[in-house]
Amino acid sequence: xxxxxxxxxxxxxxxxxxxAMKKRGHEVWEVDLQxxxxxxxxxxxxxxxxxLERIFEQNYDYVVHLAAEFGRINGEHYYDTLWKTNVxxxxxxxxxxxxxxxxxxxxxSSEIYGEAAEPLLTEDLPLKKTIIQHNDYALTKxxxxxxxxxxxxxxxxxxxxxxxFNAYGPGEYxxxxxxxxxxxxxxxxxxxxxxxxxxxxxxxxxxxxxIPTIANVTSNFKPGEVYNIGGIEYRSVHELSDLVxxxxxxxxxxxxxxxxxKHNTVSKRPDISKAKADLGHDPKxxxxxxxPITVEWMKKVYREGR
Numbered sequence: 280x281x282x283x284x285x286x287x288x289x290x291x292x293x294x295x296x297x298x299a300m301k302k303r304g305h306e307v308w309e310v311d312l313q314x315x316x317x318x319x320x321x322x323x324x325x326x327x328x329x330x331l332e333r334i335f336e337q338n339y340d341y342v343v344h345l346a347a348e349f350g351r352i353n354g355e356h357y358y359d360t361l362w363k364t365n366v367x368x369x370x371x372x373x374x375x376x377x378x379x380x381x382x383x384x385x386x387x388s389s390e391i392y393g394e395a396a397e398p399l400l401t402e403d404l405p406l407k408k409t410i411i412q413h414n415d416y417a418l419t420k421x422x423x424x425x426x427x428x429x430x431x432x433x434x435x436x437x438x439x440x441x442x443x444f445n446a447y448g449p450g451e452y453x454x455x456x457x458x459x460x461x462x463x464x465x466x467x468x469x470x471x472x473x474x475x476x477x478x479x480x481x482x483x484x485x486x487x488x489x490i491p492t493i494a495n496v497t498s499n500f501k502p503g504e505v506y507n508i509g510g511i512e513y514r515s516v517h518e519l520s521d522l523v524x525x526x527x528x529x530x531x532x533x534x535x536x537x538x539x540x541k542h543n544t545v546s547k548r549p550d551i552s553k554a555k556a557d558l559g560h561d562p563k564x565x566x567x568x569x570x571p572i573t574v575e576w577m578k579k580v581y582r583e584g585r
Contacts, residue, residue, distance in 0.1 A: 280304040281497055284339045284381075286325055286372070287346030289313040291451040292386075295490045296343065303494060310334055311346065325368035335375045341497050343384045344372050351390070351414045353456035358415045365419035366426070373430050382437045384496050387424055389444040389509070389547050390417035401550045402442070402505045424505075437502035441493065444509030444549050448486030448569060449576035460570070463520055464577050467529030474535045475520045480546045483519070484510035485564035492560040499557055507549035510562040522566055526574045 283300055287293040288309035300307045310321040310331075323330040325346050346368065348361040369385070376383050392400050393412035404410070405421070412418045430436040447460040455462070460483065466473040492508055517536075524531055554560035 280306065281340040282306045282308070282338070283497065284308045284310065284334070284342045286310050286342065286344045288320070289315055290345060290349075292446065292486070292490070292493075293345045295450060295486060296345070296493055299490050299494045300497075305497070308334075308339065324364075325371055326363045328371050328374070331371055331375060335379055338379055339381045341382045341384060341500075342372065342376070343386075343493065343496075344369065345386050347386075348419075349416070350456035350458075351416045353416065355415060356456075361415055361419055365416075366422050369423045369426060373426060373436065376430075376436055376438075377434055382497075382500055382502070383439070384493070384500075385423065385427060385438060385440050386493070387440050387442045387505075388417065388420045389442055389507075389549065390414070391421040391424060391442065392547060393417055393421075396546075399548055399550045400507065402507055402553060431503055435502075437500070439496055439500060439502065440505040441496070442505065442507050442549070443484075443489065444507065444547065445481050445483045446486050446489045447483060448573050450486065452580070453577070459516065460519065460523070460573065461577075463523040464527060464570075464574055465581065467523050467527040467533060468574075468577060468581065470530065470533065472533045472535055473520075474537050475517055476537050477517060478538075479516040480513060480548070481516065481519075482510045482513050482548055483566055483569075484508070484562055485569035488560075488562040488564050492554060492558050495558045495560075501557060504553075504557070506554040506558060506560075507551050508554050508558075508560060509549040509551050510564075511551070512565060513548050514566060519566065522570055523574075526571050 283305045285293055285297055288297050289311040297307055308319045310323050312324055321334045348364045393410040395404060395410050412421055427438050431438060447458060451461045453461055453465040520534055551560060
């Protein structure tokens with residue numbers, strides 16, 4: 280079994296990945312900004328190189344780099360923190376990789392596809408045509424990928440990139456900068472109005488379909504590869520909202536329908552064939568199955584004691 284360091288280990292995905300990797304028998308170490316107990320836990324800011332020194336006093340077989348400032352609107356409001364954490368932080372991890380020689384798994388985002396209007400997004404698309412990203416979060420994630428490409432070319436650094444598409448599920452706590460499903464469910468439960476942009480489509484992926492795929496990278500690590508990791512359901516944001524209202528018993532009058540989101544692209548549908556072939560990616564959970572579970576979890580978190 281491998282010795283694995285997970286950055287961002289206390290996040291929505293990180294906390295689940297830690298448990299999944301432990302169940303597989305790996306020796307798992309963690310780093311995050313949160314105060315958290317544990318003999319194998321480090322509290323550190325990845326954007327501060329000095330804080331990483333004690334973490335990399337020891338060697339790891341793999342580092343799974345999840346730590347990042349997340350969210351499009353977050354990136355507009357706190358762009359300085361976003362760029363420091365995502366770009367300087369990732370550069371720090373790349374520098375430590377040169378010194379220590381571990382294999383790196385980097386989690387990128389579907390946001391890097393920006394304005395691309397192709398009906399199916401393939402992994403090689405950003406290198407075949409010029410793509411303009413719509414927001415700073417997307418820009419930082421593409422900057423990260425270019426950083427990685429440069430390190431692969433100059434130093435033969437062993438790295439795998441994963442582009443995640445709209446993961447959701449229990450464990451994502453509400454904040455105005457969180458993902459669309461989290462936002463819709465919380466606001467529908469609490470009677471808070473929210474916007475739905477007409478004509479926008481996405482694939483949605485339940486978290487339990489995602490975590491095994493990330494964990495599988497260590498079993499079939501192919502340096503230099505990049506994978507789209509998404510679901511198979513291609514649904515409109517309008518339809519998603521209707522389902523959220525159904526399962527929360529929310530008031531349809533809460534929804535404000537708008538024609539355009541200036542920070543985002545209209546349609547994102549990934550080709551996930553590579554992830555299926557190499558990583559055993561096998562998304563099965565439908566919105567009709569995953570949303571009710573997520574709604575019940577959020578009810579327990581936010582409605583108990585009210």
